[in-house]
Amino acid sequence: MLPDIEIESICLTRDATLRDALVVLDKTGAGIVLLVDGKRGLVRTVTDGDIRRQMLAGIELDATLAMLPPREPHTIGPNASRKDALSEMDKESINQLPVVDAQGRVEGLLDRREIDAQILLSTPHMGSSELEFVEEAFKTNWIAPLGPNVDAFEREFCEKLGLSHAAALSSGTAALHLALKLLGVGQGDRVFCSSFTFVASVNPIAYEKGEPVFIDSEPGSWNMSPIALERAFEASKSEGWMPKAVIVVDIYGQSANMDPIVALCDHYGVPIIEDAAEAVGTLYKGRPSGSFGRISAFSFNGNKIITTSGGGMLTSDNPDFVNRARFLATQAREPMKHYEHHEIGYNYRMSNILAGVGRGQLQVLDERISARRAVFDAYRDGLSDIDGIDWMPEPEWSFSTRWLSCCTIDEGRLGIASQALHDALADDLIETRPVWRPMHCQPVFAGARYFQHGNESVSDKLFDSGLCLPSGSSMTKDEVRRVVEAVRNIVGLG
Numbered sequence: 001m002l003p004d005i006e007i008e009s010i011c012l013t014r015d016a017t018l019r020d021a022l023v024v025l026d027k028t029g030a031g032i033v034l035l036v037d038g039k040r041g042l043v044r045t046v047t048d049g050d051i052r053r054q055m056l057a058g059i060e061l062d063a064t065l066a067m068l069p070p071r072e073p074h075t076i077g078p079n080a081s082r083k084d085a086l087s088e089m090d091k092e093s094i095n096q097l098p099v100v101d102a103q104g105r106v107e108g109l110l111d112r113r114e115i116d117a118q119i120l121l122s123t124p125h126m127g128s129s130e131l132e133f134v135e136e137a138f139k140t141n142w143i144a145p146l147g148p149n150v151d152a153f154e155r156e157f158c159e160k161l162g163l164s165h166a167a168a169l170s171s172g173t174a175a176l177h178l179a180l181k182l183l184g185v186g187q188g189d190r191v192f193c194s195s196f197t198f199v200a201s202v203n204p205i206a207y208e209k210g211e212p213v214f215i216d217s218e219p220g221s222w223n224m225s226p227i228a229l230e231r232a233f234e235a236s237k238s239e240g241w242m243p244k245a246v247i248v249v250d251i252y253g254q255s256a257n258m259d260p261i262v263a264l265c266d267h268y269g270v271p272i273i274e275d276a277a278e279a280v281g282t283l284y285k286g287r288p289s290g291s292f293g294r295i296s297a298f299s300f301n302g303n304k305i306i307t308t309s310g311g312g313m314l315t316s317d318n319p320d321f322v323n324r325a326r327f328l329a330t331q332a333r334e335p336m337k338h339y340e341h342h343e344i345g346y347n348y349r350m351s352n353i354l355a356g357v358g359r360g361q362l363q364v365l366d367e368r369i370s371a372r373r374a375v376f377d378a379y380r381d382g383l384s385d386i387d388g389i390d391w392m393p394e395p396e397w398s399f400s401t402r403w404l405s406c407c408t409i410d411e412g413r414l415g416i417a418s419q420a421l422h423d424a425l426a427d428d429l430i431e432t433r434p435v436w437r438p439m440h441c442q443p444v445f446a447g448a449r450y451f452q453h454g455n456e457s458v459s460d461k462l463f464d465s466g467l468c469l470p471s472g473s474s475m476t477k478d479e480v481r482r483v484v485e486a487v488r489n490i491v492g493l494g
């Protein structure tokens with residue numbers, strides 16, 4: 001809601017003088033004096049300009065405010081949103097707006113500078129050494145793709161996360177695309193894929209003219225349900241086909257339930273591609289996300305927990321996969337003096353400049369994870385007494401980075417639906433986002449098969465009720481508090 005301003009300090013009554021008003025303007029820097037009657041009823045506002053006009057008209061500074069001509073003040077009610085207040089200020093071309101209750105009494109003053117601040121869902125957060133790595137690239141003129149930062153970023157990424165081999169690429173989507181190619185997914189091949197995910201998990205299946213088969217989430221982790229996966233395998237077995245790969249997504253910084261999923265895929269002899277795009281630094285039973293896939297993909301897109309503005313990483317225990325990924329990502333250029341090509345390749349490599357940003361970001365990854373987890377904890381603590389907000393669970397085997405702070409809203413208990421909460425927070429300049437709309441519901445994948453966790457589709461239910469709150473690691477304590485207070489006000493517990 002609206003920030004408090006020490007209101008007494010800018011209120012004067014009609015027997016105060018123009019000089020008194022100038023002193024208040026000078027002392028408070030509020031840019032405005034409120035002329036009130038004895039009961040704090042707002043009579044009019046007084047600005048520098050009003051006083052200047054009186055002086056030009058020959059009025060002495062000892063004259064009282066009582067002689068100012070009447071003027072209906074522009075005001076706003078105490079329950080107005082930031083958006084309402086800003087649009088009123090825009091309409092009247094003013095930067096302050098008195099808050100007045102139903103009886104016409106002054107309650108506060110809104111200042112454009114203080115309420116104009118948007119809190120975003122997830123913003124990039126640079127550390128201190130990114131520029132040094134980038135400058136080094138400039139100094140040595142390694143602007144071209146590839147170069148020492150790329151090699152170092154790949155090496156340092158593996159060391160930091162505990163992975164074996166990595167190829168830095170232009171995006172997480174590129175990493176997933178190459179993973180499918182490396183596993184030989186082609187026309188008509190079916191691929192099992194988490195339904196509750198971002199579309200980039202699935203699009204590369206379509207690039208290769210494969211056919212996605214969607215797997216529901218389990219309620220305990222929001223990730224791929226081993227029960228639904230088993231159903232899908234049983235169905236495919238009885239129908240006499242097998243998927244070429246299973247894309248397992250680690251959503252919102254939390255690992256999927258890997259032991260049963262890996263056991264199933266091993267049993268049926270189908271390789272896993274782990275989409276760890278949202279899970280840099282995530283652990284499953286102490287083991288890093290991205291170490292469970294035959295091939296895994298990470299993303300450094302601008303909204304992710306660490307970013308190169310755009311970029312991705314393909315990782316694998318098998319160096320042959322990683323070497324071949326580098327080859328395909330470099331236009332499949334054969335190692336010869338001239339440009340020689342025997343197959344179709346891609347321009348998917350990360351540039352040396354962006355890898356420099358990535359090296360710097362890697363140094364602050366631990367801080368970014370703690371900061372995101374702290375944001376989540378502050379929400380959970382600040383809203384713990386509210387019935388009807390349930391937080392994304394963190395199973396005992398999981399260490400989630402809380403890339404995004406996610407909750408579900410039970411409209412029956414809370415009295416407001418997640419969509420309405422989203423809209424009300426937007427009016428307070430707080431950006432939230434519904435959780436991913438499941439892929440089996442997306443028009444572009446209409447007709448694709450879907451295997452549910454149980455009688456109800458878990459991912460559909462998550463979409464109906466789920467909300468991602470602002471989660472950036474650069475959020476200040478005050479911003480987190482503002483979100484908590486806004487939610488409390490909206491649900492009537494402010």
Ligand SMILES: *Cc1c(COP(=O)(O)O)cnc(C)c1O
Pocket residue numbers: 170171172173174197198200201249275277278298299300301310311312
């Ligand atoms: C971000 C994301 C991707 C794609 O990564 P880009 O680097 O943006 O191409 C893939 N899968 C998931 C789950 C993601 O969140």
